[in-house]
Amino acid sequence: MADNLILRVMSKALIPVIILFALYVQFHGDYSPGGGFQAGVIFSSAILLYVMVFGLDAAAKVLPDKALIFTASFGVLLYAGTGVVSLFLGGQYLNYSLLANTAMAGQHIGIIVIELGVGLTVASVMLLIFFTFARRTRVE
Amino acid sequence: MIEQQLSILLVVLPLLAAPIIAVINRSSIAWAMTLSVTVCCLIMSVWMLSGVVDGSVIHYELGGWAPPWGIEYRIDTLNGLVALIVCGIAAATALYAKRSVEQEIPKHQIPMFYCAFLLCFLGLLGICLTGDIFNLFVFLEVSSLSSYALIAMGRNRKALTASFHYLVLGTLGATFFLIGVGLAYGATGTLNMADLSVRLPQAVDTHLVNTAFALIVVGVALKAAIYPLHLWLPNAYSFAPSVVSIFLSATATKVAIYVLIRCLFHVYSVEYVTNTLLPQLLIVMGGVAVLYGSMRAIGQTGMRKMLAYSSVAQIGYMIMGIGFLTEAGLTASLIHLFNHALMKAALFMAAGLFIYRANTATFENIKGLGREMPWTFAAMVIAALSLIGVPGTVGFVSKWQLLQAALEENHWPMVVIILVGSLLAIIYVWKLIEVLYFQPREKMRVTGVASGSENIGRSPISMAVTLWILALSCIYFGINTELSMDTAKSAVEILFAADGGQR
């Protein structure tokens, strides 16, 4: 599909918008509907679009499997680590209120970091799954 | 205080370790981390259990949100015991895993294997520890998804279909469970299990409550492989890598049984369950499971599939005990849960060792292997005797308790079934012993060993030692029943106490 001019142009125009939207959903998650899950899926859909138009290899140059595994793991670590930090600060696991001086700010920071972790993991896992299936060649 | 933190650490530790393993991507480090994490968890779970064995309850409010709004981890004796089983088996499996995994899993997949293993472990632990029924569902999915991946890593290509079937059915079961939880939420407006137990009896819409009950039970029954819904189990266990079949056979169904107990006796109450005819159904299904599972086990020609069918039978005993709806019956079930984990893990470990040596565990190919591997064989015999229920082993303790419970209620047919089940167990265990010891050894037909012939010479010490630890614990806990019996009794007392749900 890479030869199709319309697709190429349109996708190039669309991808940044989709990513921007993903970031919006990501960081507005603590105020309005949204959050890591949705943002991650939206973000990965941008890449999927790129893959469909420009092919798997082009995408893999930018996002090799190893990087995806790393970000997926990093997301989980971010999530779990935030909880542990609040644990070390003397509170319950995932008690964000202790992350900053005031409980309010702490909750904000906590939610944002956690959602970031979720977003990273969901996006990279979605991509990993897609890559795995897309790369599969028929055995015999 | 420290015991409270333990409850969350148990889940967090593997949760932290799993991604780190995936990032580092080195098989030896992956194994070392898995082992250290599981051993730490074992120590913590022992510590935690010692804190709750007297009947006290640990509450842990996640994120500082008070229940019933926030998620709560709530550990009583019942949880503590099941968590201990999961941790203990996980630690033993991790110790056993190194060499077996090296042989059975392609090298580049090993770190991911341990990653999935830890995720599965954490999922099972989470199910045990949480006091929130939706959180329980999440952990159920975590453990199930990772176990699908683990099973699919088996060398036999049938592992893929087995895993896929399990995936479809497991998802179906989880969905049933989820719908049930949703209906219960609709009826009461809460997801906290302790809170549910207070509010369910007051719910206005009893049809909703009943439907939720039915859905939850059917969903969990599938996960626990209770008789008519057991179809996924034999293939999943017998085609998985040996380490996976050890771990899952000893923990996964046990945890599902725990969920069933928790839902029946805690979320819903004994009185509620008594009125549903479910106990009778459970007893009948348990009885049929014992006979059917044992019969099928006799007919098998492979060691692992035989053990898998025997698991179906053993789950039948547990279900029967639950179905009696008495303290004695439930105690028997819990003890059997503990004991069966020990012996099944030991038996699958022995099967794993045979696979390590002969590359397969079908009877045809392991003929006479017991004489070449006397130590493995001896440990296997101990565990197998325990499966029969020979006195001095753990199997006897649980069968004895179950018989007592059945006699107490005058369930004579069940008494007969239990005894017949033991006799059938003798037959299939005998078949195994005969194949391994009495049939003449044929030329070893090693097929498709990846790492060359030097592996075939000896059984690795780490694997043999773990097997023996479990085999000896089969005897130890058969003689010193303090841990299993007292814990189970105290757990049951809490469940049956009038205020059991409200604490």
Place this chain on the structure above:
Amino acid sequence: MWIANLPPFIPFFIGALLLPFLPNKARYFTLLIPILGGLNLFFGAQDGNWHVIKLLEFDVQIMRVDKLSLMFGYLFHIAAFIAITYSLHVKDKLQQTAGLLYAGSALGAVFCGDLIGLFIFWELLALTSVWLIWARRTEKANKAGVRYLIFQVLSGVLLLAGTLVHYQTTGSLAFDFIGLESVASWLIFIALGTKCAFPFLHSWLTDGYPEATPTGAVFLSAFTTKVAVFALARTFPGTELLVYIGAAMTCFPIFYAVIENDLRKVLAYSLINQLGFMVCGIGIGTALALNGAVAHAFNDVIFKGLLFMTMGAVLHRVGHVMGSDLGGLHKTMPKTTIFCIVGAASISAFPLFSGFVSKSMVMAAMIEAGHEYLWLMLLFASAGVFHHAGIKIPFFAFFAHDSGLRPKEAPTNMLFAMFFASALCIFIGTYPDLMYSLLPWENTYQPYDITHTLTQLQLLFFSALAFVWLNKMGLYPPELRSVNIDMEYLYRKMLPEIGRSTRKATSAFGTSGRLMFTKMVSYAPRMSKTSSYSTAQTAKRMAAILAIMLLLGYVTKMI
């Protein structure tokens, strides 16, 4: 220096656990176990209940010492000593380990104080002893071992069932007088009877023992049945039924023994016959009778062991013990011959040999109890014993026609073991007071008076005369290579035949019947190797169960 009240099975178990790890020569040190264990029991044990272990919710007493258990305790130590000595030459450590475990289990059963403990050691007896048969490592022995094991385990299951029901009804687990009253006691009775080789339950013995290894049979003959006798003496003394059972046990095996070719099988039958005397004694239940039963058990272990040892020596040297193919062995195995004759004299209760001083107690008690006809049966059996065990065994093995076999004399350790047993037989026979002093009940019996000695000699000599006469007349049945069908016919021939003929019959039903049968079978759990299934099937089942549960819930709520 002695450990007070050490449960005597512990040294045996420890020895058995260590033995596989030690070099082969270590087997000589296992001799020390029965010696030191026996001395420890002699010096260190005091009457009472010691070492109560908590198992499940029960207090299991593993060291209950009274005169009865002490008597059997000493006996089993002696028997273990003899059997271990006898098997010292065997390099197969499996046998020695199994033998030690087996002897230990027997001691455990004798010293345990409640039914749970008894059951545990009861099963251990079965599980450990069967290896002595399997150690022969032939196809035939394997199969015989399995049959043996099935009987033993069934007996254990019955005992467990009986114990359970007994506990449920009476709330007691005491290993004391039970008496034939309830269903539970019947279950226990049959369980004990199986191990004691009651008629119709005896075939495991005659089937299994002749297949054991030469040394294994010596162990086997000593423990299992005697533990059963001990248990009967504890739980069912004075049960009238036992007298009749015992009398039957003394008589029926001798017919088999006379025509049996395998000499170890002859001994197995005569073992049942001797057990009959003990069971009679227990059934009568007076102090004299019980003493007689216990004393006879004591002696029987030694002289039956001795006979099994001599036959074992022949088996070891010749390779078989078929009466039809033996004879003339006295020329090269003179010592074994003498020991065999001593054993034969003891079992036939010649004066001055050990059988005389114990069997007569049971006979005297029988008269006292007024069972005249049964007394005649016992007398008949005594004559018969002499006939098949006292004459037939030594005659056909060592004399008779010269078979041309010239085997070497038995190994030294075997000879020593046989010598020791023979010495004990003669010592007890000439100086019975020592054994009498061990007897659990009040005892004033005096075996040697002129009437008794004379009548016994008359009986035996004229039995021998009959043998001589029959032989001279050519009426004596020759030894033939054959198998005599016994109770085992039921499960070795009849059941398989029935199965086969039913299959034939069902296939002859005609097409419709066959179709129906296959249809039925197809609904039964399939015994196929593969388990193919569809997820749809499981989903359907889930839906069905859900529907059932909803319906049931609805219905129950409506009611």
Place this chain on the structure above:
Amino acid sequence: MSQTQQQDETKDEALGFFDKPNNVKWILWVFYALCIVLVALDFVVHRHIYLDYEKIPTFYALYGFLACVLLVVAAKWLRLLIMRDEQYYDKNEEEKPFENEGSN
């Protein structure tokens, strides 16, 4: 009693002792003599009598003899009923030893 001991000794002395028909005959004569002595003693010695049967002179000797003859005759009849050939139970099971049989 002395009888058996004597038998033991004689056997120990010489191999081939029983091969000579004369020796066997001699032993048998001693045996017959002892039987006669025992019967004779029955009339000399006063036996304690517990049961009615015992009043019959030489009851034990007669009983022993008759019992054994009966036993053998009955056993011979029994043989017709129950004797089967040696391979009755396991027709096609020859003694098949395992490999590495015997000691280890």
